[in-house]
Amino acid sequence: AAAAAGHGGQAPPPEVRGEGVLAVPRDALPIWSPRADDVNPEKVGKKKYAAALEHFQSHWQRGDAVVVRGVEGKYTGCWKPESITRAMTDMSNKRLGTDASRDVSVIDVIDCESGETVTRSIGEFFKGFDSRAYRESKLQQHGLLKLKDWPSEDDFRQKMPRHFTDFVQMLPFQEYTNQVDGPLNLSTKLPKEWVPPDLGPKSYVAMGRVKEHGVGDSVTRLHQDMSDAVNVLVHVGPSQADEDDDDGEDEVLKERRSPR
Structure with missing residues (x-):
């Protein structure tokens, strides 16, 4: 990480x-x-x-x-895709009063090949995240998918409190990176009556390939951030692909926050 x-x-x-x-x-x-x-x-x-x-x-x-x-955080297992899926789905179902076995939470994800936004349930996205075969057969999706800036800061704190705490505590140089009580983090000095900036954390969940499909085959294009940022790689895993498939895909789940 x-x-x-x-x-x-x-x-x-x-x-x-x-x-x-x-x-x-x-x-x-x-x-x-x-x-x-x-x-x-x-x-x-x-x-x-x-x-x-x-x-x-x-x-x-x-x-x-x-x-x-x-x-590394204290709860390494909580960053597995199935753990995040379960946490977000359970909270969405509780809010809507639906059966916990149903996946009713819907998210917008980006098709990195076309740049288009497509709608998927959280469960569908993470099944496609783990298995290219599922993505191509069930979702009819052949391009790499990316979930960006998800969830919002409030949702992260409320729906995934253990993940939020684990993430903040694992950050190095807490004087700067801890947005709650870091003495050198400027966001902690803002007047309480001000609307606080959205500092995250937010996740970037994206598929990848062992072999690139041409120049520029990437889930994140070259860009410049508007502010300083801290990125933590919390999960990497191989896809569920055939052993003889040299185009098997890897998955990356990265949490990101932008301290002020």
Whole structure:
């Protein structure tokens, strides 16, 4: 798993290098990439963490990339597609007063090949997420699908409280990334009477391919974010495809938030 923001890099001082691993992977790609344990104040102590935080701030001031490796929450099983499907479907059914065995929650997803928006139930989307055969036979969908900016911040907090808490707690450099009580997160300083900005977290759930189908075969096009962002890769898995199919697809579930 990884959290990322910005671009660029600088070699760190010895005291903030990962144990046995130089935090800069190679000279051609000078991105600071410590392990999560090496920037965890509970594991390295106050002195080493203070040095790591100061080094992070030197990157932050320039808008450099920082990639933190090994970011994991306490409830790793909750990020599996079936867990998210169950949580969202159960809450939607409770709100509508319907049978818990029925999937009545509907979402808009993007066909990355055509750019069109198609409507699917949460259950259908995640079945297609796990199985290309299901997507092509049952959904009549051949392009890669992407679920973007879902759910809203309020829905995430209310419908998936365990996921929300787990996500916030796994973020490195909590002084900046914790939108609830991070002392250096500007959103915590806004007057209470103001309408708060939607900082997420939100998920990006997308299919992928082992083999690209031509130039530009991608679920996310090159773009520029409007603000600094933290991205955490919480789930990656192979598709349910035939073993001899070299075009089997991988799936990626990424949670994203944009701190101010």
